[in-house]
Amino acid sequence: MTEATHTRRVFSGVQPTGDLHLGNYLGAVKRFVEMQNDDWEAIYCIVDLHAITAGWAGREGMRSATRELTAAFLACGLDPDKSVLFNQSQVAAHSQLGWIFSCTARMGWMNRMTQFKDKAGKNAERASLGLYAYPALQAADILLYHATHVPVGEDQRQHIELARDIATKFNLDFGAEGFFPLPEPLIEGVATRVMSLRDGSKKMSKSDPSDQSRLNLTDDADAIAKKIRKAKTDPEPLSSDLEGLEGRPEALNLVNIYAALAEVSPDAVMAEHGGASFSTFKPMLADLAVARLAHIGDEMRRILAEPAEIDRILGKGADKAAAIADPILEKTHDIMGFVSSR
Numbered sequence: 001m002t003e004a005t006h007t008r009r010v011f012s013g014v015q016p017t018g019d020l021h022l023g024n025y026l027g028a029v030k031r032f033v034e035m036q037n038d039d040w041e042a043i044y045c046i047v048d049l050h051a052i053t054a055g056w057a058g059r060e061g062m063r064s065a066t067r068e069l070t071a072a073f074l075a076c077g078l079d080p081d082k083s084v085l086f087n088q089s090q091v092a093a094h095s096q097l098g099w100i101f102s103c104t105a106r107m108g109w110m111n112r113m114t115q116f117k118d119k120a121g122k123n124a125e126r127a128s129l130g131l132y133a134y135p136a137l138q139a140a141d142i143l144l145y146h147a148t149h150v151p152v153g154e155d156q157r158q159h160i161e162l163a164r165d166i167a168t169k170f171n172l173d174f175g176a177e178g179f180f181p182l183p184e185p186l187i188e189g190v191a192t193r194v195m196s197l198r199d200g201s202k203k204m205s206k207s208d209p210s211d212q213s214r215l216n217l218t219d220d221a222d223a224i225a226k227k228i229r230k231a232k233t234d235p236e237p238l239s240s241d242l243e244g245l246e247g248r249p250e251a252l253n254l255v256n257i258y259a260a261l262a263e264v265s266p267d268a269v270m271a272e273h274g275g276a277s278f279s280t281f282k283p284m285l286a287d288l289a290v291a292r293l294a295h296i297g298d299e300m301r302r303i304l305a306e307p308a309e310i311d312r313i314l315g316k317g318a319d320k321a322a323a324i325a326d327p328i329l330e331k332t333h334d335i336m337g338f339v340s341s342r
Contacts, residue, residue: 006146006148006181007041007146007148008039008040008041008148008149009040009041009042009043009145009146009147009148009149010035010040010041010042010043010147010148010149010150010151010186011043011044011045011141011142011145011147011149011150011183012028012032012043012044012045012150012151012152013044013045013046013047013050013088013138013141014028014044014045014046014047014069015046015047015048015050015051016046016047016048016051016062016065016066016068016069016087017051017065017069017206019206019216019218020068020069020072020206020216020217020218021194021204021205021206021214021215021216021217022194022204022214022215022216022217022257022289022293023193023194023203023204023205023214024217025076025217025293025296026194026260026261027153027193027194028151029072029073029076029078030076031151031186032044032073032076032078032083032151033076033077033078035151036078036079036082036083037082040149042082042083042084043083043084043145043147043321043324044073044078044083044084044085045086045087045088045141045321046066046069046070046085046086046087046088046314047087047088047141048062048066048087048088048089049088049089049094049095049137050088050134050137050138051065052130053128053130053131053134054119054127054128054131066087066314067304067307067310067311068300068304070085070087070303070310070313070314071299071300071303071304071310072217072296072300073085074299074303074313075217075295075296075297075299075300075303076217076296080313080316080317084317084320084321084324085313085314085317086314086315086317086318086320086321087314087318088141090314090315090318090321090322091318091321091322091325093144093322093325093326093328093329094137094140094141094144094325095137096329097140097143097144097329097332098136098137098140098141100140100170100332100336101136101137101139101140101143101166101170102133102136102137104136104166104169104170104173105135105136105139105162105165105166105169109162109165110132110133110135110136112158113135113158113159113162114158115135115155115158115159116131116132116135119131120132135159135162136166138159138162138163139159139162139163139166139167142160142163142183143163143166143167143180143181143183144325144328144329145321145324145325145328146180146181146328147181147183148181148183148184149183149184149185149186150163150183150184150185150186151185151186152185152186152187153187153193154187156185157185157187160183160184160185163183164182164183166180167180167181167182167183168182174335174336176335179331179332179335193256194253194256194257194260195249195250195253195256196208196213196214196253197212197213197214197215197227197228197230197231197232197253198210198212198213198231198232199213199232199249199250200232200248200249200250200251200252200253201249212227212230214227215227215228215289215293216297217293217296217297217300218297218300219293219294219297220294220297220298221290221294224286224289224290224293224294225286225287225289225290228282228285228286228289229282229283229286231250231254231282232250233250233251233254233278233282234248234250234251236248236251237275237276237277237278238251238255238270238273238274238275238276238277238278238281239270239274239275240270240274240275241267241270241274242255242266242267242270244274251278254278254281254282254285255269255270255273257285257289258273258281258284258285258288261285261288261289261292261293262288
């Protein structure tokens with residue numbers, strides 16, 4: 001097989017775990033919306049099969065989380081007519097290619113995956129096989145669509161490297177040069193790494209027991225403003241330049257949040273607000289955050305009031321996804337010599 005030319009296509013998957021926050025918005029969803037307006041074929045997947053690797057939220061919990069994530073995508077501006085938006089379990093080809101890649105990946109590769117160690121902790125012997133092997137399914141999610149680029153955080157770079165290794169090995173093992181592309185990671189920028197509002201040394205996280213540590217996409221204007229006003233800072237005013245914030249993680253975090261929401265560089269924020277007290281800077285940040293985010297929560301609540309429409313959008317997206325994925329899976333089977341009557 002000769003070297004293939006692949007369509008410039010982006011794929012990303014997000015687990016339906018509910019409670020999306022500012023970090024998810026700036027690091028993922030906002031970028032998804034921007035990419036659908038660029039020169040990409042964009043495929044965005046709610047990876048509900050991955051969501052069961054470490055437990056199950058229950059039948060209604062799974063449905064609720066899937067619909068909430070879909071509503072968040074839509075409320076943030078993702079257009080299902082411009083992008084493909086669907087949930088993973090509706091396209092059976094993900095699981096089928098995931099098994100093939102589980103037989104392609106090597107145990108040594110899987111043992112080097114640091115996220116399993118982080119997630120399993122001291123209870124690795126009690127972790128599910130799915131949690132151990134999910135990077136092979138993740139590679140299938142990407143390569144099933146011949147995706148060429150994947151927007152991820154730095155902590156996911158290793159998984160994209162694994163997908164490249166799996167693609168390379170499959171292509172070599174079956175004499176299918178260039179059949180699966182080698183996807184490139186699109187790593188998030190510094191300004192989109194959002195830290196906790198209570199501890200600037202830790203990433204903003206939905207698992208933090210304090211709701212005051214994060215801005216949830218479902219927060220209304222009052223909640224957003226209150227959390228910004230109460231965000232942890234130090235007693236000194238903002239320095240005159242960015243270098244002066246070294247060793248001041250909470251101050252740097254608020255500057256980075258302002259920069260990301262205003263779509264300017266942190267240096268530009270310092271040029272305008274350097275030397276300001278936090279009693280001056282925080283209200284301006286609160287006003288900006290409310291202007292950028294409050295409508296998202298309002299729109300999510302409107303969308304969630306119509307679950308049947310959400311399910312219709314996901315079903316239509318699954319049909320579009322399958323139209324891309326199924327021929328690639330069929331060609332994969334053919335390359336491997338699986339007999340088919342089609």
